[in-house]
Amino acid sequence: MWRHLADTILWELLSNTLWLLLGVGALAGFMGTVSAWLVATRRFPGRDVFEWALVLPLAVPTYVIGFVFVALFEFAGPVPTFFRETLNLSWRFPNVRSYGGVVLAMSLVVYPYVYLLALTAFRELGANLTEVARSLGCRSTAVFRRVGLPLARPAIATGVALALMETLADFGTVSVFGYPTLTTGIYRVWFGMFDRVAAGQLAVILMLFALILVVLEQRARGRMRFVQAHGRNVARTLPPLAGIRGWAATAFVSSVLAAGFVVPTAVLVRWSLRAAESSLLPRNFPELLRNTLTLAASACLLAVLAAVVLAYSIRSTRSRALSFAARVASLGYAIPGSVIAVGVLLTLARADGIINAAIGWFGGFDAGLILTGSAFGLLFAYLVRFISVAFYSVESGLTRISGSMDESARGLGAGPGRVLGRVHFPLLRGSLLTALILVFVEVMKEMPATMLVRPFGVDTLAVEVWQRTAESMWTEASAPALSIVAAGILPVIVLTRLRGANEARL
């Protein structure tokens, strides 16, 4: 089996995946770091808007920007056509379905991970260090090179690791661009060759990549703590970038934002309108919406419930085994949906077999595929993948409730129930809501796990986007894609407001 895989596609998939990670890591790292440095340290036209707007591309799933890019820039697409026919240029427009195209499209929506973490790091390292460096004779580029960059390196590494996890999980973009990676390989082997063992083996390799990223991320986070020793003496006024340099900063930041969010969203809106006019909207749109919302709502309730139980068990028992279990469970966010899908399917298929055998032994009916054939499998897959998102929110909320708060409430005569209702719930409400929203939207966006594990005939918005884009029906894909982007803006707002509140508290 290995020999067969290796001979045919394995090396191609491996090297493609590796190159993709390198390319996106470098480009997204560059875009995120530079824009964070500009926003954190300098005043330039539009800075205050860019500060929060630069996070918006996070709302665009990779597979959406992927197909918009291909649709705009493929040979018959509007941009090359414009160049060719209206401007009459003989220059050949570069092929968008290329390594460069994939890397660029992907980087434009995953750089905000780097941006967010680097921004926080640059801010925390603070005005003091920057100013001291300047009083010791450093110009601003030297300050960046000698102080900013070395100190923010762990944060940048963490951001890049998160961005690469997203890249590794992506299925839609690489398939639209025709750039085979391990993720698409799993799908191809599973559905095209019906080779479950080989798919499992590919999943294991993909998982290794993901684990390497987790280790990188954890190590970088560890170093972040060491570096964050110094004060938060933020300058009251940022020094301006004067004249042409200020406008250059604006140009750089706005082109990143335009390519990653403004243009794709505008294009989607336009195409959705066109689709509505020429009745190209999916006929089953209400059903898609209903399926998506039902799945997302059930999954987010389930995940938050599980997260609350887990977080409270750790808090009340202080069991080290439990917190280790929680850490393992929270690795799910790093593992691509396709890997989880394969794992869930292989496990549940066996469970189905046992259940059927048991029922048959009792002389019952033919139960069919109770687990793999129903929404149970899919919800289980979502839970595995996104429980960490819920867990982190709940846990960070819980850490703000100190043990002495419980004790003082008890000392004032409140029973455990009252403590929960009057102290914990009001304090946790925000975190719970955040957790619900985050998981809800993540589930809405999740493509590979949904496609592999969904019960037969159940389509969601994400699945619809993929099916249409696989047939290059861009206009038809735009309305479902736009719905997903619109929903994706929600957590961006929530997270931005949360950050604002956190900073206000400091």
Add this chain to the structure above:
Amino acid sequence: MTDVFLSLDGLDKTFEGSPSPAVSDLSFSMPKGEILALLGPSGCGKTTTLRLIAGFETPDRGTIRIGNRIVQSDGVDLPPEERRIGFVFQDYALFPHLDVRRNVEFGLSGLAPGARKRRAREAMDLCGLEGMDSRFPHELSGGQQQRTALARALAPGCELLLLDEPLSNLDAALRTSLGKELRRILKHGGRAAIVVTHDREEAFQIADRVAVMRNARIEQVGSAHDLHDRPGSRFVSEFVLDATFLPGVVTRVGVETELGPARGPGSFAVGTKVMVAVRPHELEVTPSRGGPGVVVERAFRGSHERYRVRLPSGTELASFRTLRTDASSLDVGATVAVKLTDPAPPIFVA
């Protein structure tokens, strides 16, 4: 002051969104080799003044000259990296990714390796950092961090050093010993220095002259003696001399107060209502059955006790009494006789 080295002229700065100015019409100058303390309560604009000199903030108006260079005025705004000023932050702002030696060498990157090493060595030795070369900031005590920040600011050899609350992050014992050493280090090499502080002991310990700031303005500049003998305002006598105030009225022969006549140096018109500044050690308090004062508060201060005494009119005055084993201590509620021993107390218009 013939040889002016640093001069500030008419500096104004109001921060965006702030109703009142942070610094208003600020002017002073100092000669080479002097240590000046900017003393004032928090929020009075002393740190902003320091940051304006360093070039971290841009004033709305005003001129700053260092040596024979204009670093700030209309159309001139030299960036901090070109002002050649050493700056020591309150929290030291050491680079956490560099060890002590590389922190100190940070500002010497233009030099050849040999010269760089020698200069860093000199600064570190001057600040008492022998053997600390390869320690990282988080491995240092507060005092050592302070020394490193100082050495780093001194190493490039600039002629003006600015220090923002240099001792405020240290514990009390260290503050006194390091304060003395700070003065020695600053005096070495004859460079000028400005030290911002809210602690008057610290200001007098380190500086040659003290500029008292309040509400964005300088109230008075002078040596410790100047300030003690001729406080320029009620605020200076209260903040710097710890004075309390006794109301009085100017008569033909002097000032009439509740404690009898007090002669003052002021030349006020007869009938003017004034406040007599009473420095705590110039107020003698002795036990007396008939009063007229009552002790309302007392606090041990190591070598002396500080009393707060209420007079029949309700005026409260502070007094120091040296602690002696033979003298009886006064409890709260004790009645006392009160006498002003200062022959010429400072007097201000009420």
